[in-house]
Amino acid sequence: LAARKEGFRYFMEKEIYEQPQVLADILTGRLRDEAVTLDEFPSAWLANFSSVTLCACGTSYHAALAGSYLLERLARVPAKVEIASEFRYRDPVLDPRGLFVVISQSGETADTLEALKLAKAQGLATLALCNVDNSSMVREASQTLLLRAGIEKGVASTKAFSAQVMTLWLLALYWAQSRDTLDTARRVEEIAAMRRTLDVVRVQKPVHERLHRLSKRYLHGHGFFFIGRDLFYPLALEGALKLKEISYLHAEGYPAGEMKHGPIALADAELFTIALMARSTLYDKIKSNVEELSARDATIIAISTEDFELADDLIRIRAFEHPMLEFFEMLVVVQLLAMEIAIRLGNDVDMPRNLAKSVTVE
Numbered sequence: 001l002a003a004r005k006e007g008f009r010y011f012m013e014k015e016i017y018e019q020p021q022v023l024a025d026i027l028t029g030r031l032r033d034e035a036v037t038l039d040e041f042p043s044a045w046l047a048n049f050s051s052v053t054l055c056a057c058g059t060s061y062h063a064a065l066a067g068s069y070l071l072e073r074l075a076r077v078p079a080k081v082e083i084a085s086e087f088r089y090r091d092p093v094l095d096p097r098g099l100f101v102v103i104s105q106s107g108e109t110a111d112t113l114e115a116l117k118l119a120k121a122q123g124l125a126t127l128a129l130c131n132v133d134n135s136s137m138v139r140e141a142s143q144t145l146l147l148r149a150g151i152e153k154g155v156a157s158t159k160a161f162s163a164q165v166m167t168l169w170l171l172a173l174y175w176a177q178s179r180d181t182l183d184t185a186r187r188v189e190e191i192a193a194m195r196r197t198l199d200v201v202r203v204q205k206p207v208h209e210r211l212h213r214l215s216k217r218y219l220h221g222h223g224f225f226f227i228g229r230d231l232f233y234p235l236a237l238e239g240a241l242k243l244k245e246i247s248y249l250h251a252e253g254y255p256a257g258e259m260k261h262g263p264i265a266l267a268d269a270e271l272f273t274i275a276l277m278a279r280s281t282l283y284d285k286i287k288s289n290v291e292e293l294s295a296r297d298a299t300i301i302a303i304s305t306e307d308f309e310l311a312d313d314l315i316r317i318r319a320f321e322h323p324m325l326e327f328f329e330m331l332v333v334v335q336l337l338a339m340e341i342a343i344r345l346g347n348d349v350d351m352p353r354n355l356a357k358s359v360t361v362e
């Protein structure tokens, strides 16, 4: 059956709008009131591992990074993140009692597949998080969690990223149960937040319209810095990657607290700083990081629930207590912002120049 855009301008847009359904599919059959279940393997299996390594490329690497924060915070398991093309040639030292996880939309990315084979050859247990059933990584890994995102056509990954992050969150909670690191009240809170994400990622018309209008202000300039802290750092990386993939503008994601160690030298009015100012997470810290940039004349685009007088543009988001709800709320904003800028520049956002959906060669 030919994939259709169903009234959307691009597959990327359709896929952004599909995210509520994707998250609903991922949660189906997996949530109880006080616990999560993954039928793919028993939670006791996870209790055996002393650490976890998450390995991936591109957008999937950003999901891995977000996953490492969740796994350490919820399950208290030491988590490492690896870029596959670096890992595989480094002669890495692996924890023989660790779990090795690969994350890949396609299940075919050459570097990630080879990294998986390397870990397997060293005797580690392996788990693949893939969107494509029967892909090479699914066949190679000892366990699999399928992402349930449906076919993704846009080269710039959107719904597969949401699916990866949600699946990693489920994994972290499942692992937490096996290690008994969270009390019941906390587990109930996590599960309630998971249920709410379906609404959070539903695109709100006024937000999309505002981003469409705002996008025309950012077609020039000498670069974008997406900055965030904690979980919003991987999100900053992903926001910057989305923008550069389809708009061909220079964008970087950076940990907000690290700007003073170099990048702040670039600050001037032509530097656009997209600040992911999460109310739930280190708000005062990122606020002071942004104040420093503003004092050096950087143009500040704040994504925030709060009024912020130094913002040149404020993209107001809804307030949520749980960091993951703020994460998903901001994710939709950075996806739409990148798309609107790229469309305004006249680019084909589904088929960006020089990029391939799946990189099966080195």
Ligand code: G6P
Binding pocket: 057, 058, 059, 060, 103, 104, 105, 106, 107, 108, 109, 112, 155, 156, 157, 355, 356, 357, 358, 359
């Ligand atoms: C390519 C795509 C990216 C993707 C990366 C990893 O570079 O253009 O969107 O994130 O590969 O792909 P994977 O299928 O392993 O997630």
